[in-house]
Amino acid sequence: MEIRHYPVMHKEVLEYLLIPPGKSCMIDCTTGEGGHTSLFLSNYPDLEVIGLDRDRDIQAKAIERLAPFGSRFHPVLSWFDDYLAQADADSADAVLFDLGISMFHYAESGRGFSFRNGERLDMRLDADGALSAADVVNGYGEEALADVIYRYGEERYSRRIARAIAERRREKPFELSSDLAEVIASAVPGQYRHGRIHPATRTFQALRIEVNGELDRIKPALREAERVARKGGRIAVITFHSLEDRIVKWFFKDEEKEGRVRILTKKPIVPSDEEIAENAPSRSAKLRVVEKV
Ligand SMILES: C[S@@+](CC[C@H](N)C(=O)[O-])C[C@H]1O[C@@H](n2cnc3c(N)ncnc32)[C@H](O)[C@@H]1O
Numbered sequence: 001m002e003i004r005h006y007p008v009m010h011k012e013v014l015e016y017l018l019i020p021p022g023k024s025c026m027i028d029c030t031t032g033e034g035g036h037t038s039l040f041l042s043n044y045p046d047l048e049v050i051g052l053d054r055d056r057d058i059q060a061k062a063i064e065r066l067a068p069f070g071s072r073f074h075p076v077l078s079w080f081d082d083y084l085a086q087a088d089a090d091s092a093d094a095v096l097f098d099l100g101i102s103m104f105h106y107a108e109s110g111r112g113f114s115f116r117n118g119e120r121l122d123m124r125l126d127a128d129g130a131l132s133a134a135d136v137v138n139g140y141g142e143e144a145l146a147d148v149i150y151r152y153g154e155e156r157y158s159r160r161i162a163r164a165i166a167e168r169r170r171e172k173p174f175e176l177s178s179d180l181a182e183v184i185a186s187a188v189p190g191q192y193r194h195g196r197i198h199p200a201t202r203t204f205q206a207l208r209i210e211v212n213g214e215l216d217r218i219k220p221a222l223r224e225a226e227r228v229a230r231k232g233g234r235i236a237v238i239t240f241h242s243l244e245d246r247i248v249k250w251f252f253k254d255e256e257k258e259g260r261v262r263i264l265t266k267k268p269i270v271p272s273d274e275e276i277a278e279n280a281p282s283r284s285a286k287l288r289v290v291e292k293v
Contacts, residue, residue, distance in 0.1 A: 007035030008098060008238055008282045012269050016289040017094045017236050019044045026094040027087070027228065028052065029080035029221065032102040034062035034073075041069045050074045050092075052083050054212075055125040058104050079126070081217040084224035095225040097237040099218070099244050101125070101208065103281070113208060115181030115200045121174055123211045133207045137180060138173040142166040152215065152243065153206030157188045161203055177204075205241070218247045226260060229292045234264070236289045245286050252290050261290040
């Protein structure tokens with residue numbers, strides 16, 4: 001069965017990211033499999049979308065899926081902060097970010113995002129990136145590893161987990177995601193092991209964020225998005241965890257204070273009960289939208 005990433009809060013995103021009539025341009029900073037882009041291209045016949053993604057494999061899926069839209073879709077293989085830094089000012093009517101990774105990464109990429117499939121510990125979105133998850137797990141000092149797990153995973157057992165990893169890798173370096181998940185599970189208290197989420201979930205999130213520099217890219221990208229949006233253009237950001245959401249929320253608040261944007265979502269928009277029932281992973285999503293003034 002092919003699991004396709006479900007475009008989160010698609011109705012709300014369409015409603016808030018107003019595209020003016022006539023020839024217009026949107027930048028989808030996280031195209032993924034092209035769910036949101038496909039919706040926008042279908043709804044706006046004169047719209048062109050510049051679709052960014054740093055992952056070559058998922059980009060190939062988007063290109064195939066969006067082929068019916070012909071030259072209205074322009075795929076670009078790039079980190080979004082890098083692309084936006086060199087894009088023309090005042091050139092986009094709308095900019096969308098749907099942060100994080102896609103269901104594809106867990107279910108199909110084979111790069112160790114999932115701890116169930118016994119995949120190699122890689123987690124790079126950029127296949128040529130210098131740092132893999134195995135490099136972090138086998139190469140960071142115990143304290144630095146604990147810090148990463150605590151900071152990016154908000155994992156309260158970060159020190160115990162880092163200690164268990166350091167002990168096990170002295171015997172044999174980690175290669176597979178399933179081995180790492182087992183060591184993590186055996187390092188945490190029994191109660192935690194039988195909790196709502198797998199005990200390795202937070203550590204895996206932390207590793208992914210560290211490997212891809214995910215959080216460090218958000219603020220510079222938002223600043224550039226603001227420059228690249230035209231006056232009256234809108235910027236929408238969907239986040240999936242509080243670390244991301246905090247960065248977006250405070251950035252927009254500061255920018256509003258400086259008179260550069262108007263916040264259109266005083267409280268973040270969250271998925272409806274129906275959407276959560278249909279697509280459980282959407283439950284932690286938050287949408288924030290601003291308009292450039
Ligand atoms: C949650 S998915 C987006 C799904 C998409 N909105 C859809 O409807 O199919 C996020 C995508 O952004 C990509 N990505 C994450 N961070 C990125 C970054 N800093 N620069 C470029 N692409 C990034 C990931 O590879 C992934 O494909």
